[in-house]
Amino acid sequence: MQRILSTQLTAHVHEKVTIAGWIHRRRLLKSVAFLIVRDAGGLSQVVVTDPQTREQLERLTEESVVEVSALVTANEQAPNGVELTEPEIRVLSAVGVPLPFELHRPALSAGLPAQLDHAALALRHPSRSANLRIAAAVTAGFRKALEEQRFVEIHTPKIVESATESGANVFQLDYFGRPGYLAQSPQFYKQLMVGVFERVFEVGPVFRAEPSDTARHLAQYTSLDAEMGFVTDHRDVMAALTRTLAGMLGEVTERVGRETPEVPAEIPAVHFTEALRIVGAPVDEPDLAPAHERALGEWARREHGSEFLFVTGYPMRKRPFYTHPDPADPAYSNGFDLLFRGLEIVTGGQRLHRYADYVAALQEAGEPLDAYRGYLDGFRYGMPPHGGWAIGLERFVARLTGAANVRETTAFPRDLNRIAP
Amino acid sequence: MQRILSTQLTAHVHEKVTIAGWIHRRRLLKSVAFLIVRDAGGLSQVVVTDPQTREQLERLTEESVVEVSALVTANEQAPNGVELTEPEIRVLSAVGVPLPFELHRPALSAGLPAQLDHAALALRHPSRSANLRIAAAVTAGFRKALEEQRFVEIHTPKIVESATESGANVFQLDYFGRPGYLAQSPQFYKQLMVGVFERVFEVGPVFRAEPSDTARHLAQYTSLDAEMGFVTDHRDVMAALTRTLAGMLGEVTERVGRETPEVPAEIPAVHFTEALRIVGAPVDEPDLAPAHERALGEWARREHGSEFLFVTGYPMRKRPFYTHPDPADPAYSNGFDLLFRGLEIVTGGQRLHRYADYVAALQEAGEPLDAYRGYLDGFRYGMPPHGGWAIGLERFVARLTGAANVRETTAFPRDLNRIAP
Numbered sequence: 001m002q003r004i005l006s007t008q009l010t011a012h013v014h015e016k017v018t019i020a021g022w023i024h025r026r027r028l029l030k031s032v033a034f035l036i037v038r039d040a041g042g043l044s045q046v047v048v049t050d051p052q053t054r055e056q057l058e059r060l061t062e063e064s065v066v067e068v069s070a071l072v073t074a075n076e077q078a079p080n081g082v083e084l085t086e087p088e089i090r091v092l093s094a095v096g097v098p099l100p101f102e103l104h105r106p107a108l109s110a111g112l113p114a115q116l117d118h119a120a121l122a123l124r125h126p127s128r129s130a131n132l133r134i135a136a137a138v139t140a141g142f143r144k145a146l147e148e149q150r151f152v153e154i155h156t157p158k159i160v161e162s163a164t165e166s167g168a169n170v171f172q173l174d175y176f177g178r179p180g181y182l183a184q185s186p187q188f189y190k191q192l193m194v195g196v197f198e199r200v201f202e203v204g205p206v207f208r209a210e211p212s213d214t215a216r217h218l219a220q221y222t223s224l225d226a227e228m229g230f231v232t233d234h235r236d237v238m239a240a241l242t243r244t245l246a247g248m249l250g251e252v253t254e255r256v257g258r259e260t261p262e263v264p265a266e267i268p269a270v271h272f273t274e275a276l277r278i279v280g281a282p283v284d285e286p287d288l289a290p291a292h293e294r295a296l297g298e299w300a301r302r303e304h305g306s307e308f309l310f311v312t313g314y315p316m317r318k319r320p321f322y323t324h325p326d327p328a329d330p331a332y333s334n335g336f337d338l339l340f341r342g343l344e345i346v347t348g349g350q351r352l353h354r355y356a357d358y359v360a361a362l363q364e365a366g367e368p369l370d371a372y373r374g375y376l377d378g379f380r381y382g383m384p385p386h387g388g389w390a391i392g393l394e395r396f397v398a399r400l401t402g403a404a405n406v407r408e409t410t411a412f413p414r415d416l417n418r419i420a421p
Numbered sequence: 422m423q424r425i426l427s428t429q430l431t432a433h434v435h436e437k438v439t440i441a442g443w444i445h446r447r448r449l450l451k452s453v454a455f456l457i458v459r460d461a462g463g464l465s466q467v468v469v470t471d472p473q474t475r476e477q478l479e480r481l482t483e484e485s486v487v488e489v490s491a492l493v494t495a496n497e498q499a500p501n502g503v504e505l506t507e508p509e510i511r512v513l514s515a516v517g518v519p520l521p522f523e524l525h526r527p528a529l530s531a532g533l534p535a536q537l538d539h540a541a542l543a544l545r546h547p548s549r550s551a552n553l554r555i556a557a558a559v560t561a562g563f564r565k566a567l568e569e570q571r572f573v574e575i576h577t578p579k580i581v582e583s584a585t586e587s588g589a590n591v592f593q594l595d596y597f598g599r600p601g602y603l604a605q606s607p608q609f610y611k612q613l614m615v616g617v618f619e620r621v622f623e624v625g626p627v628f629r630a631e632p633s634d635t636a637r638h639l640a641q642y643t644s645l646d647a648e649m650g651f652v653t654d655h656r657d658v659m660a661a662l663t664r665t666l667a668g669m670l671g672e673v674t675e676r677v678g679r680e681t682p683e684v685p686a687e688i689p690a691v692h693f694t695e696a697l698r699i700v701g702a703p704v705d706e707p708d709l710a711p712a713h714e715r716a717l718g719e720w721a722r723r724e725h726g727s728e729f730l731f732v733t734g735y736p737m738r739k740r741p742f743y744t745h746p747d748p749a750d751p752a753y754s755n756g757f758d759l760l761f762r763g764l765e766i767v768t769g770g771q772r773l774h775r776y777a778d779y780v781a782a783l784q785e786a787g788e789p790l791d792a793y794r795g796y797l798d799g800f801r802y803g804m805p806p807h808g809g810w811a812i813g814l815e816r817f818v819a820r821l822t823g824a825a826n827v828r829e830t831t832a833f834p835r836d837l838n839r840i841a842p
Binding site (some may be wrong): 003020022023030034039040063064065092093094095096097101118119120121123124129132133135136140143146147150152153154155156157158159160161171172173174175176178179180182189192193195196197198199203204205207209211219220222230324353354355370373378379380381382383384385391402407410411419420421 | 777802
């Protein structure tokens with residue numbers, strides 16, 4: 001008999017059906033026993049009165065996988081108004097050990113480290129799996145919104161020749177007997193691909209050998225990258241990002257039925273110097289501290305009713321070498337950050353596009369041009385004005401769901417102390 | 422003035438417009454000059470008669486990036502029946518060096534190594550960019566078909582603790598002072614995630630330290646992975662794969678207008694022992710050689726009119742430890758390969774799902790159980806019968822387009838000798 005999902009039961013009242021899933025919970029009362037089965041759709045309640053089946057159920061333990069053939073019976077008291085009666089239970093996979101923690105309570109009793117140690121089990125709990133479903137919706141919305149704007153998907157190398165771009169915090173590996181490095185971002189490659197498709201995006205892993213163990217850093221995370229050519233300046237990039245954000249949150253609402261914050265048609269934007277003034281920081285601060293970001297988040301909500309705030313014009317000295325300066329004031333950049341509820345979740349901006357500007361920027365940074373050969377090729381052979389952004393998926397989902405730690409929004413986190421499971 | 426694309430010109434005849442792109446070619450005739458501009462949509466022809474503009478054009482070189490404001494004029498002789506006249510040219514980025522090879526001919530004159538050395542330039546040629554557009558369509562079709570079948574997208578670690586699964590050909594890295602390895606596949610993680618979502622997929626990079634330099638191997642490639650629970654056996658997996666393949670090829674046709682081979686509603690399948698008989702190989706051969714695969718491809722086309730052929734029941738001794746045996750003859754497996762035009766492009770099958778079976782299989786393989794801790798957890802705590810598959814994106818696209826080398830279907834290939842650009 002074809003298996004159906006728990007969500008399909010209401011369409012089969014008075015019929016015999018087969019469901020399958022995990023034993024979520026058993027309640028062995030005196031005259032009757034209840035078996036709650038969990039599947040991809042949710043929970044089903046199975047009523048056991050037959051003594052032999054009850055005996056079978058008593059021997060089984062939670063998380064065993066079973067197939068249940070039974071009659072669908074209406075019962076107003078049961079979840080969704082239906083339950084399964086006269087069941088035959090077939091065991092697909094029996095669990096023979098006690099669980100390290102229970103899955104059937106609203107919250108997991110185990111702390112985060114124990115959850116991560118037993119990820120295969122913990123991720124089955126709705127509090128964990130819901131975040132991953134939201135991540136899948138965010139990613140799908142990102143792609144959909146960008147394809148509507150003519151962006152083409154690309155895949156770029158994760159093993160690179162030089163520890164360039166930021167220099168620090170890279171993982172080194174043995175690449176056929178010579179050193180190689182894990183890419184910290186697809187930055188260089190997505191810029192080169194602007195020369196091919198004008199607009200490109202990539203969803204993929206990036207790697208940071210972060211020596212600090214915090215609630216917002218991972219050694220591997222999923223980066224949602226985009227880059228677009230023929231922009232006037234960073235404001236075109238911010239407009240494309242705004243439309244993309246709306247698509248991402250719209251997809252979350254559509255797929256998981258969760259209300260999401262409104263993305264204003266034009267997200268409020270303040271210049272870096274104005275941001276310093278708002279938070280009362282000294283005018284010569286080179287960057288925004290986390291406390292400043294939080295204060296700006298509150299300000300944006302209060303003054304603009306917005307959960308989002310662009311900060312533009314970061315000082316050039318704090319941005320990477322490929323950043324385009326503000327033509328009106330070259331000490332400041334055409335780079336921006338996007339704050340979401342007072343936390344930076346997107347970094348972006350306009351990039352340099354002329355070959356001579358790259359040579360000058362790299363020389364000023366004291367970088368050897370030879371390490372940037374393949375990258376510089378793109379600019380030597382003609383590149384339009386362009387810009388783009390990168391969003392950290394886990395951090396974005398954490399901010400959206402209120403998760404306190406990015407390890408709650410990734411399935412198998414990697415950090416300073418964790419490389420398994 | 423808002424820039425429009427070359428493909429939009431026909432809607433603006435008699436209007437003044439602005440286009441932007443790369444100087445694809447110049448033709449400097451005696452009385453008139455033609456400038457061909459390339460953008461994301463295609464080519465536009467600009468007619469230059471004004472002496473001053475001609476002088477400007479003579480100083481510019483191919484691949485410089487320009488913005489052209491001009492009048493759209495109907496001309497039956499021109500591409501798409503329109504050309505641009507009375508142009509004003511603004512240079513966005515001038516190229517000051519000769520190109521290593523020309524882009525405006527139908528085929529690239531440079532050999533593959535030179536193309537790969539100058540990837541930023543070579544990828545702009547339609548012969549190279551078309552493959553990447555097809556790869557993007559294949560990937561989008563893969564996701565779409567799987568989401569229609571209730572699969573959920575996941576992201577899994579690319580840095581792993583042990584050189585498990587196949588043991589050989591792994592890249593080792595320094596993970597905060599201890600050894601780590603690049604994942605050869607998301608196999609273990611996608612299986613664990615069947616315990617969470619029942620059906621999952623992942624599109625992501627996988628890494629193989631292939632010591633051989635062939636036309637079909639890369640050190641990094643994009644793997645299209647899927648895994649599904651509650652299957653009867655491998656045939657449910659093959660049915661889901663068949664539907665997914667149809668979606669992938671359908672998306673290629675829809676997006677790039679390219680005709681693709683038909684995917685039969687039921688792809689012909691032969692058992693491994695039958696396959697050996699067809700190609701006239703000895704009955705004790707443990708695997709199919711490339712020549713066998715080619716012969717089977719011809720056989721499938723001749724006997725079934727199909728470009729695709731499943732070979733099922735590979736001997737257990739040639740499949741990985743997690744492979745489910747054929748219950749009717751345990752020397753053979755419930756694993757399969759899919760041949761496309763006589764080349765293996767998908768490997769899949771039913772997996773073991775009981776904890777005790779994993780312990781036995783690992784012990785028989787002489788593997789230390791401790792290295793598989795987090796993986797075994799999933800089976801210890803209940804896993805349904807399940808199976809899945811992996812498709813190599815670059816190899817699939819090469820087979821589809823007829824590219825002789827997988828390096829032609831990836832933007833920046835990585836192999837034994839190449840780590841840049």
